[in-house]
Amino acid sequence: MALEEFISIFQTIYPLSYFIGIVLATWLAVKIVDSIAKRAFSIFPHLVLTRVRKGVSTFIWIVGILIAIEQLGLRAEILIAIIVLLGIAVIIALRDVLSNIASKYFSDIYVPYKVGDRISIAGYTGSVIEINPLVTVLLTDDGKTISIPNSFFTSNIVVNETREAWREILIPILVEKGLDIAEVEAEILKRVNKLRSRLDDRFPPTFVTRRSDGSNVEIVLVVRIKDPMDKDTIANEINRRVLEAIEHVRTRSRDKAGQRTR
Amino acid sequence: MITVTQTPLVRFKISVEEIAKRLGHIQGHIDLSLLKESEDYILSPGGVTRMVYPFLRKLVNMGGSPWWVSLNPQAPQVVVVDGIKIYHVSVPAEKIKGYGKAKEVIWGTLHMIDESSSQAQDLMWMDEYIDYIYYNRRVAQAVDLLDREEDFDVIYVHDFQHIPLGTMLTSMKPRIFRWHIPLETSLIPDSWISSLDLYLNKYDTIIVSSKRYSKNLVEMGYRGRVVEMYPYIDPTQYKTPSRDEVERFASRYGIDPDDKLILVVARMDPMKGHDRAIKALKLVKKEIPEARLMLVGNGSFSSSKNGIGLSKGERWARYLSSLANELGLAGYVIMTGYLGQRDLEAAYSRADVILLPSIIEGFGLVVVEGWLYRKPAIVSYNAGVADLIRDGENGFIVDPNDIDDIAAKIKIILKNYKLAEELGTRGYDTSKRCYIDTIFKEEMEIIEKTIEGR
Numbered sequence: 001m002a003l004e005e006f007i008s009i010f011q012t013i014y015p016l017s018y019f020i021g022i023v024l025a026t027w028l029a030v031k032i033v034d035s036i037a038k039r040a041f042s043i044f045p046h047l048v049l050t051r052v053r054k055g056v057s058t059f060i061w062i063v064g065i066l067i068a069i070e071q072l073g074l075r076a077e078i079l080i081a082i083i084v085l086l087g088i089a090v091i092i093a094l095r096d097v098l099s100n101i102a103s104k105y106f107s108d109i110y111v112p113y114k115v116g117d118r119i120s121i122a123g124y125t126g127s128v129i130e131i132n133p134l135v136t137v138l139l140t141d142d143g144k145t146i147s148i149p150n151s152f153f154t155s156n157i158v159v160n161e162t163r164e165a166w167r168e169i170l171i172p173i174l175v176e177k178g179l180d181i182a183e184v185e186a187e188i189l190k191r192v193n194k195l196r197s198r199l200d201d202r203f204p205p206t207f208v209t210r211r212s213d214g215s216n217v218e219i220v221l222v223v224r225i226k227d228p229m230d231k232d233t234i235a236n237e238i239n240r241r242v243l244e245a246i247e248h249v250r251t252r253s254r255d256k257a258g259q260r261t262r
Numbered sequence: 263m264i265t266v267t268q269t270p271l272v273r274f275k276i277s278v279e280e281i282a283k284r285l286g287h288i289q290g291h292i293d294l295s296l297l298k299e300s301e302d303y304i305l306s307p308g309g310v311t312r313m314v315y316p317f318l319r320k321l322v323n324m325g326g327s328p329w330w331v332s333l334n335p336q337a338p339q340v341v342v343v344d345g346i347k348i349y350h351v352s353v354p355a356e357k358i359k360g361y362g363k364a365k366e367v368i369w370g371t372l373h374m375i376d377e378s379s380s381q382a383q384d385l386m387w388m389d390e391y392i393d394y395i396y397y398n399r400r401v402a403q404a405v406d407l408l409d410r411e412e413d414f415d416v417i418y419v420h421d422f423q424h425i426p427l428g429t430m431l432t433s434m435k436p437r438i439f440r441w442h443i444p445l446e447t448s449l450i451p452d453s454w455i456s457s458l459d460l461y462l463n464k465y466d467t468i469i470v471s472s473k474r475y476s477k478n479l480v481e482m483g484y485r486g487r488v489v490e491m492y493p494y495i496d497p498t499q500y501k502t503p504s505r506d507e508v509e510r511f512a513s514r515y516g517i518d519p520d521d522k523l524i525l526v527v528a529r530m531d532p533m534k535g536h537d538r539a540i541k542a543l544k545l546v547k548k549e550i551p552e553a554r555l556m557l558v559g560n561g562s563f564s565s566s567k568n569g570i571g572l573s574k575g576e577r578w579a580r581y582l583s584s585l586a587n588e589l590g591l592a593g594y595v596i597m598t599g600y601l602g603q604r605d606l607e608a609a610y611s612r613a614d615v616i617l618l619p620s621i622i623e624g625f626g627l628v629v630v631e632g633w634l635y636r637k638p639a640i641v642s643y644n645a646g647v648a649d650l651i652r653d654g655e656n657g658f659i660v661d662p663n664d665i666d667d668i669a670a671k672i673k674i675i676l677k678n679y680k681l682a683e684e685l686g687t688r689g690y691d692t693s694k695r696c697y698i699d700t701i702f703k704e705e706m707e708i709i710e711k712t713i714e715g716r
Contacts, residue, residue, distance in 0.1 A: 015714040083593035187391045196387055203456040209396070212406070212432040224456075 018071040026064025030057045038247075049243060050174055111161050113151075114170055120159040122152060167200055167224040169235050173242055177215035179249055187220060188247035190250035195241075200232055263321065263325055263328045263709070265418040267425065268365075270334040270346060271311045273304045276618070283650055291347065292338040294709070300602060310420050310442055312627060316496035316698050316706070318346045329412065331404050333358075349408060351400050360393025363693035365423050366574070371451065372443055372532045373622045380450045396428060402430035409433040415713050419465070426457075428464025436712045439465040442493070442622040444644070445475040447482060457485045467712045469705075471625045471646045478548035491652070491707050493625045494701040498695075500634050511608035514554065515596050522553045522676045525613035525629040525637075527606070528620065529559045530575035535642065535662045536582050542588045542619075545669035550676050557582065557654070558609055560600040567639045593702060610635040614682065615675045619662045620645050627655075633693035638685035640671045650695060 011180070034053055041049050066080060111121045118127050124146050126138030135147040160166075173188070175181045185207055192205045199205070203224040209216045221242065226235050264445035271300065272294060273279065282288035297303055322345035334350035341348045351711045353361065364385060371492040385391055395643040401424060405417060410433075419427055428437060439462070451460065459482065462468065467487040470476050476490045503511075509519075517523060524543065528534035528551070536557055543555045560575060579597060586595040602610060610616075616632030625693055630647065632639055641648050642662040644679045658671040665693040675682045694700060 084396060134648075181625050182403070185395045185399055186392050189395065190389070193387050193392075201387075202453050204391075204453065206429065206457055207434050208429045208460070209402075215408070217432065 015071045015073060019068045022064060022068040026061060026068070029064065031062050033057075033060060038243075050176075056125060062205040112160075113165070114168075117160055117162040117165060120161060121148060122156050124148065125161070159169055164224075166228045166231070167203075169223050169227075169231065169238065171223070171226060171235070171238055171242060172210070173219050173221060173246075175217045175219060175246075176252070179246065180253065181217055181219070183244055183249045183252070185219070185246050188242055190222070191241035191245050192223065192238055195234065195237065198226060198230055200226055263318075263326065263416050263418055264331065264332045264405055265314055265318065265328065265404065266411070266424055267310050267314055267418065267420045268333050268423045269306055269311050269421075270332040270343055270350060271306050271330065271343060271346075272303050272313055272334070273306060273323075274334075274337050275304050278336065281338060282429055284339065285532045288338055289509065291340045292340045294341055294343045304602070308496065312495065313493050314420060317344075317494075317702065319496075320698065320702055322346060327412075329408055329414070331401060331408070333401075349404055351397075351404050353397050353400055357393045357396050361397040364388065364390040364394035368422060369443065370533075372445070372449055374449060375533060375621075382576055383453050383467065385451075385452060386457060393590055394423075398424060398426045399605055402427055402642065404433075406432050409435060416709055417449040424459040428461055432487045436715070437465045437466075438467045438469065438709065438712055441475065441479070441624075442471065442624050444646075445470060445478050447478045450482070456481070459650040459712060462486075466715075467708060472649050475646075487708075487712070488625070491629055491701060491704060491708070492646075492696050494696050494698045495627055495630055495634075496698045499603075500610075500631065501604075502606055502635075503604065503611050507604070508608050508611045512612050515598065516593075516594070517554060517556075517612065518552075520552050522550055522614045524553060524555045524613055524615050524617055524676075525558065525609060525632070526617050527554065527609070527621065527631070528560045528618070530578045530582075532574075532578055533623075534559075535621050535622050536578070536664055537585055538619040538662055538668060539617055540582060540585050540591060541596055541665045542617075542668040542672060543591055543594065545593070545665065546672050546676070547594065549673055553672070553676060555591075555594060555595065556596045556598060556609065558598050558601050558606065558615070567697050606631075607635075610637060613637050615640060615672060616666070617672070618642055618645055618647070619660070619668060621662050623647075627696070629689075630693045630696045633686070635688035636683075636686035636690045638675050640668065640675070650692050655685075656692050657685055 037053050037056055038049070041052060062083075065104075069079070079228055102157075113128055115128050115131060119125070124138060124183055126140040126144075126146060128136060129139045129145070130137040131150075134149075135149055136144045136153065138148065140146060173184075175184050190204060200223075203222075205221060205223045208220045208222060210220050212218070221238070223234075223238065266598055276284075278288060280295070281292065281302070282524050284302070285292065295304070299305065301389065305323075306316075314330065314656045318330060321668045323329045324460055327348055330346055331351060332348065333353065335352045335355070339350055339352075341350070344632075367381050367388075367390075368582040381388070388656045408414070409417070414433075415430065416436045416438060417433065420440045422441065425439070428439070431437070444456075459610070462479070462482070462484045463486065465486060467489060468479060468484060469489045469491050469626070471491065471493055472480060473490055476488045480490050491592035502677045512519075512521075524539065524546075526536060526539050528536065530536075538557055539550070539557070540562050543553060546553045555581060560579075566656070582595070582597065586592055598605075598609070610632055613632065613635070614637075616637045617628060618625065618629050618639065620642045623642065626641065627647070629641055629645075641651055641657055641659055643659045644662060648687050651659050653659045660668050662668070662672055
């Protein structure tokens with residue numbers, strides 16, 4: 001083989017092998033960072049953790065792919081510029097909507113009220129009949145409906161007038177596709193029941209299915225506490241246990257799948 | 263429509279592998295008509311399935327395509343019976359055991375069984391309750407899956423075992439719940455109230471079998487539609503056996519033509535009060551030596567090998583046997599176990615009196631079955647069917663704990679043929695209130711109202 005021919009092949013393979021190497025390194029980085037995030041934020045609500053992990057993974061993948069693309073001699077700067085400009089445009093155009101969605105997102109996590117509760121906010125009082133991504137709808141005593149932008153709830157004082165609302169902790173849980181919801185519920189109950197001494201004995205932990213898009217199912221774990229001072233601590237502890245239960249089911253189902261393959 | 267019961271209509275006597283061998287496949291829908299009744303399977307003899315089956319058949323005859331979901335771990339997944347598609351839910355054996363235990367505690371508590379009441383307060387914190395929730399989630403998954411494929415108009419849930427389903431279903435279809443067992447607020451532990459309130463209020467309509475239960479339901483905080491409705495039977499399913507058939511049946515169990523036969527048709531369960539019947543027989547025999555007692559029924563699906571596997575039925579049957587021996591009644595108490603439909607018809611035909619001595623009973627359709635054969639009935643006042651009895655006119659009502667009174671009423675009937683005949687005839691007239699044709703129309707109206715949200 002002539003030397004020029006060898007150099008030509010090497011010059012073609014060299015960037016390609018770099019590209020593959022960077023993709024593999026990105027994959028590894030995603031795994032490592034995900035594993036660290038999982039441990040570091042284990043007391044975060046499951047819903048937050050799932051979304052943070054997805055966000056971090058996506059970010060690492062984007063960076064990794066852009067670096068890899070550069071190895072092939074392509075201009076990644078233009079791609080980055082387009083993504084950034086698109087992002088800015090979306091944020092400017094949907095500023096109000098995004099702020100409401102973000103508020104809904106936080107209310108999903110901390111849930112100071114739920115559908116059916118009677119609340120007061122900014123001079124309005126009524127029963128919550130709907131919480132959608134943009135607004136929370138109240139039904140007043142005289143039958144009027146009031147739509148309150150969700151962003152109001154993060155910048156105003158909300159009074160939940162429902163009797164013993166302080167007792168209730170609602171933990172939203174996303175059961176992803178591939179996880180057996182019956183197993184997830186069973187594992188969560190096993191772990192949460194161990195906190196019985198801190199919970200209201202008359203109200204055992206209960207699940208309510210909120211929605212399903214055919215693959216993911218969102219359920220809410222409803223528990224009631226004995227002492228209002230415990231609320232934050234117990235919410236964190238339950239979140240940790242929920243996460244642990246989900247990991248347990250995920251590992252078990254992976255092991256089962258592995259056994260079937262073997 | 264999709265309906266849910268715990269007990270399956272079909273109990274297979276052969277394994278899924280054997281079914282596959284016979285039919286050459288096990289995939290898709292298994293047509294039950296290709297298998298042999300009694301040899302390969304039996305149809306569930308009583309309880310809720312006895313009601314649901316004729317109702318769904320009527321829907322099929324009207325052009326409907328109903329589905330029926332029930333627990334049946336050792337059965338093909340989908341079986342078709344008379345146009346009804348039956349979906350069998352399977353749950354691992356260890357979970358079924360826990361579910362069965364939790365279910366028994368609920369059931370026992372609502373039936374005033376002391377053993378259960380002591381565990382009731384802690385039930386919802388027990389590991390067995392986790393299995394109970396697990397089973398319900400499996401049923402909810404089946405219902406949601408089928409609903410996505412079939413797009414049902416309504417979800418009709420039977421049995422207290424499935425109360426939590428309401429909070430689990432993602433389907434937004436209207437939901438009806440039928441409460442079959444006693445519903446006494448005084449028996450419900452404090453720790454159940456909040457959960458029951460949450461569960462029950464997820465149903466649009468709840469059907470109960472008596473006015474008292476309806477009132478109790480509202481007192482418990484149920485805000486939906488409450489309907490009182492008697493359970494029903496399809497009288498066309500009950501044939502009158504020939505004299506020969508009845509005689510053959512009687513001789514098989516050693517019953518002489520002159521014997522006076524007291525018949526109790528009830529599964530082997532302490533709540534059914536068989537022991538009261540045996541003790542009453544002892545008193546009756548002092549005056550009527552030819553009196554004999556026949557106990558028909560075996561354990562429930564819960565205590566069957568293919569079902570939940572609890573040994574409650576067997577334990578109770580053994581106790582009754584030893585009680586009969588102890589009282590010197592060994593040869594006079596006949597325990598038949600499960601009887602097929604033809605034999606059951608012969609038993610009703612041969613009986614001189616039907617006795618339902620239950621300590622507590624949601625309704626008691628066996629009394630209505632006995633009335634179809636114009637037999638006089640003696641019924642515990644704790645049974646829902648007692649609502650239909652005018653004491654001394656179309657039957658007798660007794661306190662199940664008053665053995666003397668039960669014996670006295672049996673003696674009155676066995677000694678007075680004319681009165682027995684009158685009670686039987688009037689009972690027959692009363693039974694029409696529980697015919698499927700009478701109630702089907704009413705039930706369809708309720709279903710339509712629920713669907714339309716009226």
